[in-house]
Amino acid sequence: MNHVLCGLAANVSLPSELVDRLIAVAVGLADAEIAAGLAHRADLSHAQAVVLASGVEESAVSLAYAGLLTAADVDPVTRPNVALALLDERAGRPEWARLLAADPVVERREKLAACSGLPLDVVETLATDSDVQVVAELALWTTPETATGLAAHPHAEVRRAVAANEATPPAVLAALLTGEGLPPAQRCLVCDREAVPFVHDPQCSRLDCDLLPDASCDGSHESTAHETRRMAIRNPFTPAEAAAGFVDHPSLLLRRALAGRPDLPSEACARLAVDANPGVRADLAENPAIGEVLIRALAADRDHEVRRSLAHNPLVPLDVLIHLAGAAGIGATLLPRIASASPEEVEKLAGSPKPAARMLVAQRRDLPPAVRDALAADPDAKVVKSIAPHPGLSEGRLRAMVDRHGVRVVAKVAANPDATPALLEDLARREPPVRKAFREIARHRHASAPALLACLADAQARPVAAGRAELPPPVIEELLSDADRRVVEAAAANPSLPLAVMSDLIPRL
Known part of the structure; x- marks a missing residue:
């Protein structure tokens, strides 16, 4: 794989004449990887798509799904897979479906059978397929x-x-x-x-066996x-009543499938709440079909996964949720019940003496400024870590978070959409470095060239930073020879790569 050319294929700054040259290279080499990048370009013309599809079959299917090929561009006899893609998009011709319904390749008939809007006679043919x-x-x-x-x-x-x-x-x-x-x-x-x-046999050694x-x-x-x-x-x-008849079935898989249905009758819910298998109880715990009585009963369940699932139930009472937050290991997640909390409930949660409750509400990103700022000054690092990415926090408050809590909140502060270029530069130069912060800074819209240069030192942030247009062009050129293929592709796709360099990188056939 030529990683430079694959990256160039996705470069939004590549002018049309260089796109034409790269298409010629992809077709000449029958290179599916380069063609795939070209096929996903937003600026690809119909004429360019036809040329690309004519030389690289794999790209033709993608181009058909993207609407860049029409029925007039496709011969279903020589290119049945492309014809199937257009039929799948309801952009093919009825006679194609009749032709493909008799195709000797089973996989093509299967693909045809999944298409909607087929002529009735084709459906009837497929329904009696051998x-x-x-x-x-x-x-x-x-x-x-x-x-x-x-x-x-x-x-x-x-x-x-x-x-x-x-x-x-x-x-x-x-x-x-x-x-x-x-x-x-x-x-x-x-x-x-x-x-x-x-x-x-679950350990079946037959290479040609595809039985479950x-x-x-x-x-x-x-x-x-x-x-x-x-x-x-x-x-x-x-029908829920038909499904509920399996509430006591010996199959665990059937009971678990039943426990997730949101239309379960209350009697079925009560039976499943005392099921011997914790997986069944956990699936039920997240189900909005259960009422408050069962919610409170499941909150005392001995199984950790049951309690954790219950925290994700959109109807769990706040007092139960606060209890669960401290014991279920929910983590940095905006729970459905918190997302739907009323303004009064938000105020109550933010003022709770329990850090776990404050951390839950801090996951919201639409808090009133007064609540947001109060949580930003919280003495608990976990609460501050949760609120740090909230929009609207001033640079001063973000810096104060880092001063108080240090490495525990740096990455989340770097993820704040309003973090300034100066703050991101300071976080990128911090000693000792915070690796997770580099990854946030590398993708941040306000990251400056100095901050991005620092991010290049981190193996995971480096491919992201290499694609940022804010990097100096000489640095982007150097990254084209990086040992990491991801970095090479990102650098080649960088819109700030000089035009002359792009031209030199594409062979002339």
Whole structure:
């Protein structure tokens, strides 16, 4: 891979004539990496896209999805993958779909089956395809009418796909979940390939085997039937009362899928709240379907993950959340209940004697100035670290944070969108250096050349800094020969790279 040319392909300052030259290089070398960068340029013209697509097949698909190729540019016989991309975007021609429905390559028929807006006769052809994976792909994305017909398909894999399709009518989903009203499936992927009864070895050493580790069939296609039920339970359009019937099912996967449904009846919630498996209780704890009684009960759960999940429930009462904040290890996260807190609740949290409560509200980025400034002066470093990136803090307050709390808050102060160039320069020169601060400074919109030069000393910040237009051009040129390919590509993509250098870097064919 030529990392310099890959970087140049993404350089927004590359003029059109040099884009043309680079396209010629990509086509001449059949270089998919350079072509990929060119294909994502916002200024690529239709004419340039046609030339690029003509020489590098991989880029043609991207260009089709980007709307830079039209049906007139594509021959579906010689370039079926590009034709499929246009069909997927509903920009292809109906006759292409009819042609591709008979394509001998199964993967292409699968791709076609996932396209929307196909002619009815093409859908009917795909629904009777000789390869079950094509039919299953159709079942996953098709219309309610076709999904209804495929729900009774003799192959269990197709039914599994219908159960996952959110366009499938609720009554059909309920039937797939319970099996009522549907004839038994006759085949599955397991018994298609193996003599039954068969249980797939999770440590299977066969290189050509693509069965799932837990695949099994004793004639009832049990592993696929189980997955069909899981898909149906996870489908938000499956009737809640039908899904709730699995609340005591022995399958952990089914109970966990059920615990996450936001339309669970209260009786099902109560049963799952005392489930023996903590994963089920943790999934339930985050579910807004549970009421305050269950929330308070789960707040005392012995499992850490249950309590942590409960903190993410958007309806958790503030007093419960404050209790959880000190014990659940929530970290620097804006929780849903904090994001929706009223002005009065914000004031209460900010004035709480518990640092954990103040840290929670400090994660908001829309605090009133008085609350924001009070938290900026908090004696607890964790609170200050949480508030440090809040917009609107003055340079003086940001410097005061660093003076009081030192290395613990430097990186977060550097992430403040209003940090000044002078402050960022001081943070970049700080001794001992704070590596995380370099990464924040390197991407900061106010970072000056001196600050960015300091960031080049950090291995993780260096690729980011190398792409910043504020760097002096001679430094950018030096970075083109860096040992780190990420730095080379970033430097080549730097919009401040001199035009003459860009021209010299692109070979003339």
